[in-house]
Each structure stands twice: as C-alpha cells, then as structure tokens.
Amino acid sequence: MTRTVHETARATKGRDLTATETKTPESPGRLRALSSRQGAAGDKVFSGAALAAGAIILVVLVAVAVFLVVQAMPALLAPQSQIANGEGFWPYIFPLVVGTIIAAAIALLIATPISIGVALFISHYAPRRLSQILGYIIDLLAAIPSVIFGAWGISFLAPALVPGYTWLSSALGWIPIFAGPPSATGKTLLTASIVLAVMVIPIITSVCREIFLQTPKLHEEAALALGATRWEMIRMAVLPFARPGIISAVMLGLGRALGETMAVALVLSSGPLIASLLQSGNQTIAAEIALNFPEASGLSLNTLIAAGLVLFIVTLAVNLLARWVISRHKEFSGAN
Amino acid sequence: MTAIATSRRRTALTRNRLPRYAPWASLAVGLVVGAALSTLVGFNFFGWGVFSAIIYTIVYVSWSGAVEGGRKARDKFATCLVVGAFIVVVLPLFSVIWTVLEGGIKGLLTPGFLGTSMNGVSGIQDNESVNTGSRVLGGIYHAIVGTLLITLWATIISVPVGLLTSVYLVEYGQGSRLAKAITLFVDVMTGIPSIVAGLFAAALFATIFGPGTETGFVAAVALTVLMIPVVVRSSEEMLRIVPNELREAAYALGVRKWRTILKVVIPTAISGIASGVTLAIARVIGETAPILLTAGFATKINYNVFSDWMASLPTYIYFQILNPTSPSNPDPSIQRAWGAALVLIIFVMILNLVARLVARIFAPKTGR
Known part of the structure; x- marks a missing residue:
C-alpha cells in the first residue's frame, strides 16, 4: 500500500505546484461570490462531513475487531469437543x-x-x-x-x-x-x-x-x-x-x-x-x-x-x- | 597507437587493472565450462545458465583478486551478486506473464468467451468439447459484470470517505488527538489481510441480515475496508504537497475555508488524487479472498448487487482451477481460467497506465 502512495507522490512531486498560482487569478465578481455571507453554513457542513468521514474510519476498524470477536466467541466458549471434529x-x-x-x-x-x-x-x-x-x-x-x-x-x-x-x-x-x-x-x-x-x-x-x-x-x-x-x-x-x-x-x-x-x-x-x-x-x-x-x-x-x-x-x-x-x-x- | 597503449599500461594509475576484455573472456570460460558441467548432469538450458553464471563469477572475481587485490575483487563480486539477483527476479516474473499469455490467448479468442456466462455449461458440454474437439463453451461475461459492479460500489463508498478523511487530516485536524488516532488506524487498516476483510463483511451482514447473506454488495463492503486506507494515504500525501501560499492567498482574499478547499486545494491536487484512486481500484479489482467469502459462487449473469450471488474474475479463475466444471476433463476449465486471468491482467495494466497518464496530463501546468 505504501507503494501506491510513493507512486503517486513520485508522479506529481516533480512538478512545481506553486505554478498554479499563475493559473487561478480570480476575477473580482467571482471573488465577491466566493466570500459572500452564504458560505458560513457551508463551512460548518464541510468541516462536519470531514470529521464524520474520519470518525467512520475509526468506527470501521473497531467494527472489524468487534464483529470478529463476537462471531468468534461461540467457537472459543463452546465445549472444546465440538470444535474441529472434537479436536478443540x-x-x-x-x-x-x-x-x-x-x-x-x-x-x-x-x-x-x-x-x-x-x-x-x-x-x-x-x-x-x-x-x-x-x-x-x-x-x-x-x-x-x-x-x-x-x-x-x-x-x-x-x-x-x-x-x-x-x-x-x-x-x-x-x-x-x-x-x-x-x-x-x-x-x-x-x-x-x-x-x-x-x-x-x-x-x-x-x-x-x-x-x-x-x-x-x-x-x-x-x-x-x-x-x-x-x-x-x-x-x-x-x-x-x-x-x-x-x-x-x-x-x-x-x-x-x-x-x-x-x-x-x-x-x-x-x-x-x-x-x-x-x-x-x-x-x-x-x-x-x-x-x-x-x-x-x-x-x-x-x-x-x-x-x-x-x-x-x-x-x-x-x-x-x-x-x-x-x-x-x-x-x-x-x-x- | 601501440606506443601509447603500452605506455598507458605502464602508468601508475592503470598498472593493476584487468584488461578490458576480462569480462568477456570470463564469460566465454563460464559458458564453455558451464556447458560441459551441465552436460554431465543432463543438459538443459536452465542448468547451463546457472552453471555458467557461477563459473563466470568465480573466474572473474578470482582473476580480479589476483591482479587488482581484494577490495576490487569484492566490489566485482558484489556487482555479480546484484546483477544476479536482478536476473533471478526477472525470470519468474516473465514466466508468470508468459504463462498467462500462452494459456490465455487461446481462451480469449474462443468465440463468445467475453459475451457469454457459465449458465447451463456443465461437465457434459466440457466432456463433449474434449471428445469431439468442438469449441469450449462458456465465458466470463457474468464475471466481468460482477467485477465491475463490485469494484464500482466499493469505489463509490470508499472515495468520498477516504477523500474527506484526508481533507480532515490535512486541513482541519492538524496535530489533534483524533487526527493522530485516525493516522494510526489507517496504518493498521493498511495491514489487514484481505481475507480478514472478507470475514468482517461476512460477519457484519450475517449478524444484521442473518447467516448466509452473500451478495455483491457484501463483497463491495469487504473491498471498501481494503480500499479506504489506500485512498486516504495517497490523497493525504497529495493534499500535503499543495503549497500553503495558495491557501493563504485565498484566505487573504476573504474566501471561506470550505470554498478554499473545494476551489483551490483539491483542484491543485486533483491529478495526484485521481491517480491514487485509480491505483487503489487496480489493487482491489484483483482481490480474490474477500469476494470468495462474501459473494458466493454464481454462474449466471446478475446485475443486482443487493440480491443473489455474484461472480467475479478472480473467484472465477480460482473456482475453474480448483473445481473444474468437468472433474474428469479439466482442460476446458483451465483454458477458461487462463482466458479470465489474461482479461484480469489487462484490466489491472490499463488501470495502472491510466493512473500514470492522469498524473501526467492533469498535473498543474508549469508556466505558460
């Protein structure tokens, strides 16, 4: 998995990202729209969504552990003579x-x-x-x-x-x-x-x-x-x-x-x-x-x-x- | 000319050096002695190659040791080992690709292989095609449909989650305890064996919907567990190399943070993110174990990921090899398996190439 990260980093790193600065001159009208008052709610929604996505990852990993343990428990708790042809x-x-x-x-x-x-x-x-x-x-x-x-x-x-x-x-x-x-x-x-x-x-x-x-x-x-x-x-x-x-x-x-x-x-x-x-x-x-x-x-x-x-x-x-x-x-x- | 050559041989700098023809001479000795040795034990090209390489190394290194001294000899020995390691790697890897091409092209060129499913194809048809020499029936259409749908759903779930998480890590959570926990958990998730991801999805749906719930969507959830960490890691890396000046310039103009992220940060990094996502897809499209545990074993075309079993290319290959459709005549199954393997490799290679092209073409333009 690290490989993937390296690969993409290698693919892009060489290029000068600062150069985009020259590419995105905002026209005054667009700027006014960008900074208008209506964005306030958007800020909250967006940061909330980002936070939720992060939390989902924690939940997923905990869920992996929990569901594996829950479903594994019967095998660990049952009488050992019933498991794997009486092997335990x-x-x-x-x-x-x-x-x-x-x-x-x-x-x-x-x-x-x-x-x-x-x-x-x-x-x-x-x-x-x-x-x-x-x-x-x-x-x-x-x-x-x-x-x-x-x-x-x-x-x-x-x-x-x-x-x-x-x-x-x-x-x-x-x-x-x-x-x-x-x-x-x-x-x-x-x-x-x-x-x-x-x-x-x-x-x-x-x-x-x-x-x-x-x-x-x-x-x-x-x-x-x-x-x-x-x-x-x-x-x-x-x-x-x-x-x-x-x-x-x-x-x-x-x-x-x-x-x-x-x-x-x-x-x-x-x-x-x-x-x-x-x-x-x-x-x-x-x-x-x-x-x-x-x-x-x-x-x-x-x-x-x-x-x-x-x-x-x-x-x-x-x-x-x-x-x-x-x-x-x-x-x-x-x-x- | 000869005067210069002889005088050069005598100078202090070139005194203790092997002549320029030394590697070739050693190689010739190696090939000849190697051929002789391998004839003694029964000639084949593999044995000849191995013996020649060993003899070449011994001759070249000991010659160098006699003329140039121990340090140079050790250097030559290391070079031989490094090049040898490279050759040792190239052989099996090319053998893999050769085997797939050799076995796969015949299967792939069978009419109807890409367009039909395995519905109704049983041992009877396979026995008949072996006995009468008619063409092998059955194809991989259902498996291609399954692979594409399962991967599509996995992508639909994991890309938004992964991308938003990386946005949180880079833009909002800098240094917070939650961000550290997420980074750690993503690393841990990276190491989850694929079969455990499959077990998780199976256990999850078995707990909620009762045992035996095996559909394409369960497989997509299993793949999501494998895909999210890859997407997070690569997008995080990409967002981090967006220069801070861009963000600060946007803030200075009064642009809100979320619009800065959406309009400045992500567009700047989009080529890297897209290529990372493509590589993540290439990675999960070939996963076998999770789908094996979660999507069942289908021979029919199924377009609905939420009900019934679904086939996929990797599990198709696995089942065709391990449980041939006709146990007495496995050849048609093997042929189909290699055909499917070739299609799968082509998918993976195309995705990798697309990832590289995306990274190159959509990279931020430099200058005008």
Whole structure:
C-alpha cells in the first residue's frame, strides 16, 4: 500500500505546484461570490462531513475487531469437543499458525536478499534511463493479482520444481526439512513459499529502491572521493542510511505474506503439520479459511472466524512492530 | 597507437587493472565450462545458465583478486551478486506473464468467451468439447459484470470517505488527538489481510441480515475496508504537497475555508488524487479472498448487487482451477481460467497506465 502512495507522490512531486498560482487569478465578481455571507453554513457542513468521514474510519476498524470477536466467541466458549471434529480450538489453530509463520519466513528469507539486490541494481547499478523503465515494470508486477500467481504456481512452478525436490531429498534428505519422499506433484509448502517470495519481491523492491534513491548524494560522493569502490560506497553510505527503511519494507512484505490466501490455497496440497517441506502437508490460516468457508456453517463457521481473528492479531503485531522500528529511526533516515 | 597503449599500461594509475576484455573472456570460460558441467548432469538450458553464471563469477572475481587485490575483487563480486539477483527476479516474473499469455490467448479468442456466462455449461458440454474437439463453451461475461459492479460500489463508498478523511487530516485536524488516532488506524487498516476483510463483511451482514447473506454488495463492503486506507494515504500525501501560499492567498482574499478547499486545494491536487484512486481500484479489482467469502459462487449473469450471488474474475479463475466444471476433463476449465486471468491482467495494466497518464496530463501546468 505504501507503494501506491510513493507512486503517486513520485508522479506529481516533480512538478512545481506553486505554478498554479499563475493559473487561478480570480476575477473580482467571482471573488465577491466566493466570500459572500452564504458560505458560513457551508463551512460548518464541510468541516462536519470531514470529521464524520474520519470518525467512520475509526468506527470501521473497531467494527472489524468487534464483529470478529463476537462471531468468534461461540467457537472459543463452546465445549472444546465440538470444535474441529472434537479436536478443540487451540490444538486446531496451532499447526495453522506454525504453518503460516513458516511459509512467510521462508518467503522472506528468499525475497529479502534478492529484493535488496534488485533495488540496488535499479538505484545504483543500472543506467538511468533503464532504471526508470525497470522501476516502472517492478511497480506493474506488484499489481498482478495474487490469484494469477497462484495459478502460475500450480500449473508451471510446481511441476518444474519436482526434479529439484527429488535431488534435494536424495542429497540432503538427512536434514528433517528436506526429508523424502518428495511430493510427485510439487504442491508443497516450499513451492507455496517460493510463490509467496515472487509475490512480495516487487513490493519490497519498490520500497527499498525508493529509500536507496533518497540516500544523500553528498555521502555517496564523499565515500567515492575517498577512494571507495562502488560496493564499499554502498556499504558505508547507502545501507546504513536505508536500514530502517529496509526493515519496514521487509515487515510490509511479511504482512503481505502472512495474510496471502490465494497463492497458498491454490498451490499447497494441505495436510497435518509436518517438518518436511518437500512433502505435501502443512496449511496456513488464510488458505484454511478460504478452502473451508464456502461449506462452513454454525460452529465451524465460528471456528473459521476465530482463526481469522488470530491471523488479524498476528498481522497487527507485525505492523505495529514495523511502525515502532521506523519511528525509532525516523530522524536519521528517509524511511518515513 | 601501440606506443601509447603500452605506455598507458605502464602508468601508475592503470598498472593493476584487468584488461578490458576480462569480462568477456570470463564469460566465454563460464559458458564453455558451464556447458560441459551441465552436460554431465543432463543438459538443459536452465542448468547451463546457472552453471555458467557461477563459473563466470568465480573466474572473474578470482582473476580480479589476483591482479587488482581484494577490495576490487569484492566490489566485482558484489556487482555479480546484484546483477544476479536482478536476473533471478526477472525470470519468474516473465514466466508468470508468459504463462498467462500462452494459456490465455487461446481462451480469449474462443468465440463468445467475453459475451457469454457459465449458465447451463456443465461437465457434459466440457466432456463433449474434449471428445469431439468442438469449441469450449462458456465465458466470463457474468464475471466481468460482477467485477465491475463490485469494484464500482466499493469505489463509490470508499472515495468520498477516504477523500474527506484526508481533507480532515490535512486541513482541519492538524496535530489533534483524533487526527493522530485516525493516522494510526489507517496504518493498521493498511495491514489487514484481505481475507480478514472478507470475514468482517461476512460477519457484519450475517449478524444484521442473518447467516448466509452473500451478495455483491457484501463483497463491495469487504473491498471498501481494503480500499479506504489506500485512498486516504495517497490523497493525504497529495493534499500535503499543495503549497500553503495558495491557501493563504485565498484566505487573504476573504474566501471561506470550505470554498478554499473545494476551489483551490483539491483542484491543485486533483491529478495526484485521481491517480491514487485509480491505483487503489487496480489493487482491489484483483482481490480474490474477500469476494470468495462474501459473494458466493454464481454462474449466471446478475446485475443486482443487493440480491443473489455474484461472480467475479478472480473467484472465477480460482473456482475453474480448483473445481473444474468437468472433474474428469479439466482442460476446458483451465483454458477458461487462463482466458479470465489474461482479461484480469489487462484490466489491472490499463488501470495502472491510466493512473500514470492522469498524473501526467492533469498535473498543474508549469508556466505558460
């Protein structure tokens, strides 16, 4: 979402807004109309409307929390033997939370270094004209709907990864996360994580690039003038300046990866929690909700809504953490 | 010429430098050795590329380390990594677009694909088209109608609320506690997972109108929750960069505050606001999860958002892939899904382009 803001800001910021001054000379007659007495009521109405709109936002967010809690309550209060085939709510939700966190963590592990590399390539390595086009392409890619990434994952990526998985499990099978036998369809948690990584890379990249471009030119030139190579200049001037921004970009990607539904729902062939990433199994909260919601009713519906509440709380915690990190470094960097 | 070249090679500045052909030589070594290595494990172009890139990096960096020293070598290594990261990203992203184009064009060019719905199309027709080779029946008209109507209603609700909120934040609430709370809440809303927004709308309407209320409007409310924060953030940014001199000039002429906002501030920022709104629409038009939970599963054309189920392009793709119309012959469903995916991507791309054009064309004129 930050991306959108950056994008529009970039689109307009370059232009000199003060120039409008020359464009709006009010004729005397129009001025009299503008400042006439009848405007007094308008002032009140307009400020009232603006205030109301602001209040609506507070109400909506409170309503989200309240309705989720109200609809989730029956699942939390009912006898635990009636929930999720007698499993009870917490034993039901625990593997889902673990699966969600593992999938998001692997996705970020893949996406973060690559995104920083791409952002550096666009901001400091590519020729200027090329870098503008690349930035534009990255922004467009961030806008591709998630269901399309999911469809790509299931039809192209999963089959393409099967040979790799076979090799991994035969070479590194003694590590529990690569234990075989690998899935023959490739619809595993690792595939889902890779699809998630592909989805969050454009998001993290576009925020990182924005921040890398804000590095003070003087710092960069000072480093180069002292004889630093380009990589040393990046390590001395660009990365320290951008660190909080990178963290917030990663958190943004994490929030997206945690809440992402469609890619996982389409790609992962779900099952109980298992350690191996190469076998089908595991599940995330969002995908579990999407897959079961259409048939759910009564108490099972309440259970799914309670699962959604848990997801809401997890992403809320991540976002607040990101805000806290940014605010701690705000004065020193361009990450605000 | 040769005298100059040799003397230049000996000067202090160029003494410890790689010859100019070094990258190309390393690349050649990389390609040859990479081809050899990949033939050993079974040749394919992907393996060749990976091996060549690794060999190239090793040769180039160690050569540079031997001639130029560690610092230059590390710099070259970093360059290789950065360019490598870029290539690693470009491949899957182009693969996505290629897959959609490859699968989608056939579906899109099927006669009637854009103009018909899935009403009456069942496994029988699909089996027949696979067995006899006749054209695949069924289309996405109902899904396009649903997507446009749901997005339209979401826009109708969220743009006034979002715009007025940003006006409050910039013009009225400067520094007040309410404004701070709204800013925080908007940030929190930005992070709401889309499926939670869907659950909220479903829970809200289930509480008010009884369980099982699934219409296009419920989906629009879910999308509103996702859209409002985007609109607020982008319009706020745009209103903030309107120079204060413009407002003060209007006040000095005795213009009332609301007219100043309507006639001076918003017109100045309108290009940025419009492009922000367009980007917000582009974002929610592809949301799947909220619509999946709120609008049901329709195969018929439905123009009324307030009653009955409604289809949309993202959920259409999802259902066609996950539950093919004919479970024994999923190919027609897959073909329709890719056709719908191509249409959806075209929608999103057009919206993005429109946003950029709006920002450019309607930007305040500079000078005369």
